[in-house]
Amino acid sequence: MTRYLISDHHFGHANIIEYCDRPFSSPGEMDGVLLDRHYETVDPDDTLVHLGDVAMDMRDGRETVERFEQLDGDLLVRGNHDVGLTPGEAPFPVVESCVLAQGDEEFYCTHRPENVPDSWDGWAIHGHVHNNDTEHFPFVAGQEQRVNVSAELLDYRPVALDALVHLLDTCDASTRLRDVEQARAWLDDR
Template sequence: MSRFVVSDHHFGHANIIKYCDRPFTSVGDMDTTLLNRHFETVEPDDVVIHLGDVAMDMRTGEDTIEQMEAIGGDFLVQGNHDVGLSDGQAPFPVVDGCVLTHGEYTFYCTHRPEDVPDHWEGWVIHGHHHNNDLDTYPFLSYDQQRVNVGVDVLGFKPVSLETVTTLIDECDPGTHLKDIDAASDLT
C-alpha cells in the first residue's frame, strides 16, 4: 500500500481547460484522461489524499462525492471549489488541512499554501495554483519547502509520498522543479 497526493482535477469544469491550457478537446476528453491516468498509477489498496478542487461543486457536494468515489479517494482537504461539501456529509473525512508523515519528513497539507498556519516551519504540500505561476508555485521548491500537487504539474496523475520524499532527498538547495517531468533528471 502506498499513499498518494493529488489536487485540482476539476472534473466537469470546462473553463479549466482554457484557464490552465490543458491539452483536452472537451470536458469528456479531460475527465476520461484524468481517470485513466489515475488508475494507471494508483492500485486499489493505495490511499489517495486529495488536496481539493475535485470537481466544480459549489452547492451540494454531490459531484465531489461522486468523483472521489470514482477515484477511490480516501481523504479530502477541501478546496475552494468543494465548498458545497462539509465533513459528515461524505463517506470520507473532509478537513481544511492535515499533517502527513513519510519517513523523516512531515508535511502540512492544504489546498491553498496561503492557508498554512503561521507556526508551521516544515514542508508544505498544496494545490490551488495549477500551472499558472510556476516561478512562485512550481512542482517542487526546495528553498520554500513546498510541493505543488496539482494535476497540471503532475502529468495529470497523482504522485506518491515515496516519490515526493525521494525527490526531496535528491535535491540541492536552490532546486526549483517546474513540473514532475523536470524531476526525471534527478532520479
C-alpha cells in the first residue's frame, strides 16, 4: 500500500483551464485526463490524501463527494472550493489539516500554505496556489520546507509520499524545484 497526495483537481471547473493555463480544450477533456492519470498511478489498495479543491463545489458538497468517490479517496483536507461539503455529513473523513508520518519525517498537510502553524518546524505540504507563482510556491522549496502538490505541478498525477521523502532526502535548503518534471531531471543528475 502506497500513500499518494495531490490537490486542486477542480473537476468540472471551466475557468481553471484558463486561470492555470491547463492544456485542455474543455472541462470534459480535463476531467477525463485527470481521472485517467489517477487510475494509471493509484491502485485500489493505495491511500489517497487529497489536499483540497476536488471540484468547484460551493453549495452542497454533492459534487465533491461524487468526484472524491470516483478517485476512491481516503482523506480530504478541505479546500476553499470544498466549502459546500459539511465534514460530518461526508461518507469519508474530512479535516482542515493533518500530520502524515513517513519514516523519520512528519509532514503538516493543509490546503493553504498560510495555514501552516508558525510553530511547525518541519516540512509542510499544501496546494491552493496552483502553478501561478512557482517562484514563491514551487513544487519543492527547500529553504521554506514546503511542498506544493497542486495538480499542475505534478503533471496532473498524484505523487507517492515515499517518493517525495526520497526526493526531499536529497535536497538541501537551496533546492527549489518548479515541478515534478524538473524534480525527475534533478534526481537523474544525482
